[in-house]
Amino acid sequence: MTKPQAERTPLDPQMFDPVCPSPLVPFRVGDKWATLILRCLQDGPRRFSELKVPLRGVTAKSLTQSLRRLERDGFVVREEYEGTERRVEYALTPLGLGPLGLGLLGPLDAACEWTREHWDELIDA
Structure with missing residues (x-):
């Protein structure tokens, strides 16, 4: 069961450092925004408007496409809720979340660590 939006901790607007450009990261899953979206969903479902907060550089069209x-690709599920206020939420699937909450996030953590260790070399390249 999904926590109501009012009970969820909001995403940090500074979640992604604007001086850390994602094009320098040598590993990609999907497109430029995919790994950042997966990271935003790691703690539970989010609405489109919630995702736009830390992903301040993404256009609505790019976010929708991602x-x-x-x-x-089976990493995210879109769920529509009917009621007085219709809403849509996005959440990681078992493929995205994986056993013990790692799934694709485990390899992404390793890729991020590798990137931190080789940051100077990546900038020079």
Whole structure:
């Protein structure tokens, strides 16, 4: 069962450092925004407007396209809720979350650590 939006901790607007450009990261899953979206969803479902807070550089069109690709690839599920206020939430699937909450996030953690260790070399390259 999903926590109501009011009970969830909001995403940090500074979650992604603007001086850390994602194009320098040598590992990609999907597109430029995919790994950042996965990271935003690691603690539970989020609405589109919630995802835009830390992903301040993404356009609505790019975010929509990335979410659709992640859904197509089986990492994200889109769930619509009917009621007085119709809403849509995105969440990681078992493939994205994986056993013990790692799934694709475990290899992404390793890739991020590798990037931190080789940051100067990546900038020079």
